[in-house]
Amino acid sequence: xxxxxxxxxxxxxxxxxxxxxxxxxxxxxxxxxxxxxxxxxxxxxxxxxxxxxxxxxxxxxxxxxxxxxxxxxxxxxxxxxxxxxxxxxxxxxxxxxxxxxxxxxxxxxxxxxxxxxxxxxxxxxxxxxxxxxxxxxxxxxxxxxxxxxxxxxxxxxxxxxxxxxxxxxxxxxxxxxxxxxxxxxxxxxxxxxxxxxxxxxxxxxxxxxxxxxxxxxxxxxxxxxxxxxxxxxxxxxxxxxxxxxxxxxxxxxxxxxxxxxxxxxxxxxxxxxxxxxxxxxxxxxxxxxxxxxxxxxxxxxxxxxxxxxxxxxxxxxxxxxxxxxxxxxxxxxxxxxxxxxxxxxxxxxxxxxxxxxxxxxxxxxxxxxxxxxxxxxxxxxxxxxxxxxxxxxxxxxxxxxxxxxxxxxxxxxxxxxxxxxxxxxxxxxxxxxxxxxxxxxxxxxxxxxxxxxxxxxxxxxxxxxxxxxxxxxxxxxxxxxxxxxxxxxxxxxxxxxxxxxxxxxxxxxxxxxxxxxx
Numbered sequence: 001x002x003x004x005x006x007x008x009x010x011x012x013x014x015x016x017x018x019x020x021x022x023x024x025x026x027x028x029x030x031x032x033x034x035x036x037x038x039x040x041x042x043x044x045x046x047x048x049x050x051x052x053x054x055x056x057x058x059x060x061x062x063x064x065x066x067x068x069x070x071x072x073x074x075x076x077x078x079x080x081x082x083x084x085x086x087x088x089x090x091x092x093x094x095x096x097x098x099x100x101x102x103x104x105x106x107x108x109x110x111x112x113x114x115x116x117x118x119x120x121x122x123x124x125x126x127x128x129x130x131x132x133x134x135x136x137x138x139x140x141x142x143x144x145x146x147x148x149x150x151x152x153x154x155x156x157x158x159x160x161x162x163x164x165x166x167x168x169x170x171x172x173x174x175x176x177x178x179x180x181x182x183x184x185x186x187x188x189x190x191x192x193x194x195x196x197x198x199x200x201x202x203x204x205x206x207x208x209x210x211x212x213x214x215x216x217x218x219x220x221x222x223x224x225x226x227x228x229x230x231x232x233x234x235x236x237x238x239x240x241x242x243x244x245x246x247x248x249x250x251x252x253x254x255x256x257x258x259x260x261x262x263x264x265x266x267x268x269x270x271x272x273x274x275x276x277x278x279x280x281x282x283x284x285x286x287x288x289x290x291x292x293x294x295x296x297x298x299x300x301x302x303x304x305x306x307x308x309x310x311x312x313x314x315x316x317x318x319x320x321x322x323x324x325x326x327x328x329x330x331x332x333x334x335x336x337x338x339x340x341x342x343x344x345x346x347x348x349x350x351x352x353x354x355x356x357x358x359x360x361x362x363x364x365x366x367x368x369x370x371x372x373x374x375x376x377x378x379x380x381x382x383x384x385x386x387x388x389x390x391x392x393x394x395x396x397x398x399x400x401x402x403x404x405x406x407x408x409x410x411x412x413x414x415x416x417x418x419x420x421x422x423x424x425x426x427x428x429x430x431x432x433x434x435x436x437x438x439x440x441x442x443x444x445x446x447x448x449x450x451x452x453x454x455x456x457x458x459x460x461x462x463x464x465x466x467x468x469x470x471x472x473x474x475x476x477x478x479x480x481x482x483x484x485x486x487x488x489x490x491x492x493x494x495x496x497x498x499x500x501x502x503x504x505x506x507x508x509x510x511x512x513x514x515x516x517x518x
Contacts, residue, residue: 039506043499051484055431059346063338071333076100096308115290122282128272134261145254152247159240177222185215314339342416347408375414382410439489460499475510
């Protein structure tokens, strides 16, 4: 058999054909794999429009107005109406125990009597004790010491004067005695001279001696008298001076005692003032208690005059009572009566509080009546003024409490006509309206996603590859301005041509490959 020869060109053509065949097979296999593994997505374009606001929840029928009736403390309740009881003006809401009331009146009167006695006692004990001023006796002692000092001073002056006069007189007397003795001596000497001239020498000498001795003796005797008298005068003067000094010391002591007495009287006066002030404060304190007790007695007697009954001042409903039959009232005891007609108090969650507006129509379903009432919102309150009712889902101020229920962030109020509902009954409500203005970009809620980096949406972005056209999920940040139950108004860089992913056959993430649903 003859062999055929294959050229190089034929071999190259065959290889090229085989390559394209393999590529076609691989592309087919790739497309088949992509149809199985790549998520299929549904896309929409961003739209302009309004949002629908739908708010649903629960409410309760209550009265439009409420009055608190404070109860007299310390009284036993015999009977009281149940909360929710419809009453008319003049109906008895609460009956006090009359015997207990009378006992309270008697106790209060006894208390008043004791307080009145306490006031009288405080007036007595608050008066300072009667006492003689210490300065009175001290002043008398000062006066007496002045008188004694004056007499002593006068006595000393007299003694000093007598001393001066006595010394002068004694000196004069002494000089006269000396002179008389000298004269007597001279007379004797003259006689002696005469005797001597007569030759009587011995007699003359004897006379001279006797005259000299007599003169000396007389002078000595006069000096002795002088010295004794001077000494006596000096003693009298010293005694007068000592008496003056003693009276001066006594006078100083009397003045010191007087100053001490003044200080004692000042201290006593201050103590008396404190006693009087303390007594005054005690009287004021007891008087306050007395006045309060009299007011409390007046209230108790008024309760007796009203037959121990607390009556309704308006037609309405006894909304709340803090007391029960058999209990004793205290400072916080009260009755709350509602009046002025009925209204609906509807609880609003935090996300709904900003959506509801005064004037919105609200549809109210009253259980058991099989009809829907259409009313308008009259008032909306937020925070503690309008919160506190359990909604059933959500959270306080937008969050759930520990039991999983929602605590209202606020409430709306709508007035009811008479006989449209029963006080205290629970109703359902629905508020349905559109936003006032249209938004330029509105997306389905299924398109809005959120992660740790923020809120975003995914768009299917087309890419050309060697295998053909493919789509990849691209992240576009968005800011949600408002949303309802199905759509959200956003602000973003989206255009009308962007294919926003609103649904997917599988979970997808940014940069994942996707297929468009045909």
